[in-house]
Amino acid sequence: MTSLPASFDRSSITPMAFLRAMPAEQRGVFHSVLDALKSARDAVFRAGAQPLSDGQIAMLACETEDVLARTVPELVRTGFLGRDDDGALYSPHLVDRALRREERARIRAEREARAAEFVTRQEAGEFPSDADVRALTAPANGRFGGRPRKGETAEQAHARRAAAFEEKRRQHEMRLLSKIDGGPVPENAETKNQKPFSETVLVSGVSVSEKVSGFPVDLESEEKNIPSNSDSTKTPETETGPVTAPVSPEAVSQLAARIMNVSKLPENQLGFAKSMGGKWLREGIPADVIVQAIADHLAAMAKNGDVPQKMGVFRGKPEDAWADARAAGAVIDTARHDRAEWEIEGDAAYEKATREMSRMLQSDRDYGKFTRAWPDRARELGLPACEMTRDAYRNAYRPRDVAA
Known part of the structure; x- marks a missing residue:
């Protein structure tokens, strides 16, 4: 490793181009x-720890000692040569x-x-076989990449980015604040409301075992931990927020499976289907209404040649369908045994048709071609070649003696 002279300053090296402005004798001695x-x-x-004398340097440089004595001080002053503390x-x-x-x-x-570490970890199965070393280096480079700010050194930029990354990670792991109505009134509060549990306590849920206002608080299980109190000043009529009904995980999973089956969304959307489907069920929307709203919107998208890729395209559709049904005074029978047999067959045929339509449009986004090929494809599947609506499929299976 090169030992740096004490007087060496890398930022103040004289450019070699300036040597052309020096006298010819100095240029010759420098070379x-x-x-x-x-x-x-x-x-x-x-030589080892001993610096060479000017006479020894003159012999190595094939110059005379008096020439070096005349030119070297000027070359040192202009920065083309230098001397350390030992001379x-x-x-x-x-x-x-x-x-x-x-x-x-x-x-x-x-x-x-x-590269050796990447090969070892790739052989251990941490990286796919078609990946390269960038799979190992890209995360770190992306986290600390970018140019430093003006007047900022590389070390300062690295420290700033590391602090920002840590703050972002901490924010992702921080639990949200929540207001809990509870907390006893202090005994010495004479001017405050003396009713029990009239204080609003703001907690951050740092620890699941931490006691707040006399009872444990955990934001993940807030509904379970808040005790009911007959003396509470809040009544159901004054509570804010939507009224939700309890929904079993099995019902949510079944609805998500139906949504994925009808919409033919990618598998990575299953989690979103469970989340949004559970929300709709807790709002009291029947599962059949949800699936029908999604199927109707899917058919509307297919007419424009669009194929859904994310669950978000169905946001708001079940709410609108359920609001229209309630506004019209419609009675939604959610149980299969409450519907006639021909209605069940029509709904099943409609869902099967929408699934096949989604599959065909995903392979070839040509709606005109789909409409021309659909009658033959429907006959192959044993389906009626009618309009792609639920009512049309129900009418296809409706007995003649049943009025529309």
């Missing part, structure tokens, strides 16, 4: 000294070149070490 250092494969005139003469340009050579060797060694 002679530089050639002597290059032939010795060194950047400092030093040893050195070339700042060769020292800088040696440092850059060491930096390149270090970077090359780190790159080879990363």
Whole structure:
């Protein structure tokens, strides 16, 4: 490793182009000294711990000692040569070149070490077979990448990005604040409301075992932990927020499976289907209404040649369908045994048709081609080639003696 002279300053090296402005004698001596250092494969005139004298340097540079005594001080003053604390003469340009050579060797060694680590982890199954070393380095580069700000050093930029990343991670893991109506009134509060549980307590749920206002608080199970109190001043009529009904996980999973079956969404949307389907069920929307609203919207999208890729395209559709049904005074029979047999068959045929339509449009987004091919495809599936609506399929299965 190159030992840096104490007087060496990498940021103040004189550019070699300025040597052209120096006198011819100084230019010649500079090149002679530089050639002597290059032939010795060194950047400092030093034999072990002993610096070389001007006479020894003159013999190595093939110059006379009086010429060196006349030109070297000027070359040192202009920055083309330098002397360390021991008086040893050195070339700042060769020292800088040696440092850059060491930096390149270090970077090359780190790159080879990363490549070896990637091969080891890839063989262990952490990375797919078609990945390259960027799968290992990209996360770190993305987290600390980018140019430093104006006037900011690389170390300061690295520290700032690390602090921002840590703050972002902490924010992701922080529990949300929640207001809980409870907390006894202090005994010495004479001017406050004396009714029990009239205070509003703001908690952050840092610990699941922490006691707040006399009872445990956990934001994940807030509904379970808030005790009912007959003296509470809040009544059901004054509570804010939507009224939700309890829904079993089995019902949510069944609805999500029906939604995925009808919409033919990618598998990565199953979690969103469960989340949104559970929300709709808790709002009191029947599962049949939800599936029908999604199927109707899917048919409307198919007419424009669109194929859904995300669950978000159905947001708001079940709510609108349920509001229209209630506004019209319709009675939704959610149980299968409450519907006639022909209605059940028509609904099943409609869902099967929408699934096949979604599959056909995903492979070829040409609605005109779909409409031409659908009658033959419907006959192959044993379905009526009618309009792609639920009412049309129900009418296709409706007995003649049943009035519409």
